[in-house]
Amino acid sequence: MKFTKGIRQKAPWELKDSDVTPEEVFNDRRRIIKAMGLGALGASIPGSVQAGIFDLFGDKKTQSQFITSPLTYTSNLNFTGNGATTPFDKITTHNNFYEFGTSKQDPSNNAQGFSVDPWTLVIEGEVERPLTLDLDDLNQLIALEERTYRLRCVEAWSMVVPWVGFPLASLLKKAGVKSHATHVAFETLFDPEQMPGQKSRLMGGGIHYPYVEGLTINEAMNDLSFLAVGLYGKTLPPQNGAPIRLVVPWKYGFKSIKSIVRIRVMDKQPPTSWNQLASHEYGFYANVNPNVDHPRWSQATERRIGEGGLFSAKRINTQMFNGYGEQVANLYQGLDLKSNF
Ligand SMILES: Nc1nc2c(c(=O)[nH]1)N[C@H]1C(S)=C(S)[C@@H](COP(=O)(O)O)O[C@H]1N2
Ligand SMILES: [Mo]
Numbered sequence: 577m578k579f580t581k582g583i584r585q586k587a588p589w590e591l592k593d594s595d596v597t598p599e600e601v602f603n604d605r606r607r608i609i610k611a612m613g614l615g616a617l618g619a620s621i622p623g624s625v626q627a628g629i630f631d632l633f634g635d636k637k638t639q640s641q642f643i644t645s646p647l648t649y650t651s652n653l654n655f656t657g658n659g660a661t662t663p664f665d666k667i668t669t670h671n672n673f674y675e676f677g678t679s680k681q682d683p684s685n686n687a688q689g690f691s692v693d694p695w696t697l698v699i700e701g702e703v704e705r706p707l708t709l710d711l712d713d714l715n716q717l718i719a720l721e722e723r724t725y726r727l728r729c730v731e732a733w734s735m736v737v738p739w740v741g742f743p744l745a746s747l748l749k750k751a752g753v754k755s756h757a758t759h760v761a762f763e764t765l766f767d768p769e770q771m772p773g774q775k776s777r778l779m780g781g782g783i784h785y786p787y788v789e790g791l792t793i794n795e796a797m798n799d800l801s802f803l804a805v806g807l808y809g810k811t812l813p814p815q816n817g818a819p820i821r822l823v824v825p826w827k828y829g830f831k832s833i834k835s836i837v838r839i840r841v842m843d844k845q846p847p848t849s850w851n852q853l854a855s856h857e858y859g860f861y862a863n864v865n866p867n868v869d870h871p872r873w874s875q876a877t878e879r880r881i882g883e884g885g886l887f888s889a890k891r892i893n894t895q896m897f898n899g900y901g902e903q904v905a906n907l908y909q910g911l912d913l914k915s916n917f
Contacts, residue, residue: 636665637684644810649720649740657724662735664808666882671815672729673834675764675771678781683815690770690814692835697820701761701840704752714805714820717750718742722809723802728864728898730828730850733889734878739823740806745797753793753841760796761846762789762822763838783849789822789833790846790860792907800825800903803836826900828862859917863908864898868917 673683676690697714699707709717724738748760766774766786773780795801802823805812812818817834824831830850840846850858857871866876877891884890897904908916 637669639664639808639810642668642688642813642815644806644813646810647715647720647740647806649722649806649809652721652723655723655725657736657738660736661724661738662880662882667735667737667807668813668815670733670735670881672731672829673815673817674781674783675773675785675787675835676815677773677779684813686772687814690818692814692819695819695837697837697839699747699751699839699841701842702754702757703748703841704754705750707747707751711819715811718746720805725800725802725823725825726898727823727825727829727832728878728894730830730858730862730870730875732870732873732875732878732894733881734892734894734898735881737823738808739802739804740809741802741804741820741823743799744801744803744822745799747803747839748796748841751841753797756843757793757841759793759842759845760791761838761840761842762791762833762836763840764788764833765835765837783853787833787849788846789831789848790842791824791831792845793841794907795824795904798904798907800900826864826897826904828858828864830858831862861908861911861913861916863904863913863917864894865896865913865917866894867896868914 669684670680671683672680673687676683676686693711695711695714697709699709720740720742722738722740724736726734726736728734744760764785764787765771768774768785771785773783774785791801802825803820804817804823805820807813807816812821814835817832817836820836821834822832822836831848845860848858848860850862851860864875869875875894878894879889880892881889895901
């Protein structure tokens, strides 16, 4: 829960269908109110507030405004996005990263001081060779490739993101998964000094931190499961999950855990943050499925961020497995996708 200038901002688990659909309109309305306030006050307003009026015309943020550095990679031609890539300024200013606050603008505003150097990622548990990787290892241990994937949030919005990274399976193979392993657990950094949402239950949306996620071993070894260290050719901006985050494009966005410090191979299903918060609404599998509605809203369509007009985003049909069924449908043969959501 968050209060912004008297307007109560609801967390996703509180939203109703009528709340979810006009989110962009809601945000634009807030900007207009801000802008109208400015009009009434005239020239006497301070510069920081004045910035609000330019928001109305699109607060474009460029790559140079975030601390990112160029990466060396090759383009994977199987995942090019066919030119439909969401603009950089949308991908980096419309975020979910509750460690930095629950509104879409909070992460880009509050995460800029987030320090990821030094960083340690451990791969442990049911593996032959546990690994401890530092920041340089993340960008150099495995050859980087660019893959443009669709990202579909459970809140019914989506983007198309040109990630840079490597398959999760490549890393797991380096560690050597033991034959009886069944699942992989992921954990985000816990650092309340750097992540204000971890200090305040109100700001952190009620999640029990650290944020945790998980996959079955077969999902983790699927070629689509990707560890991203960059987007648009450069290292990840903090709000997108620097220095390394998971991307599981056939599942709802909350599975794509950010700023990972621990990967633990396990022999049982691990707990996951959104499932812990509201188990009747967010399952372990969380496969994108237009035929299974969220208890409070439809999943049949989605708003494609950055496409459409100033006050709306283009609405398109949601695809089964977010359109990646050819690569992953075989993982779920015999599983009832309605009850195993
Ligand atoms: N640690 C952590 N990871 C997270 C989240 C979060 O709040 N904390 N939000 C998730 C959700 S709901 C989505 S939709 C995606 C959004 O990724 P993006 O901001 O890069 O678009 O990140 C996911 N990973
Ligand atoms: Mo999401």
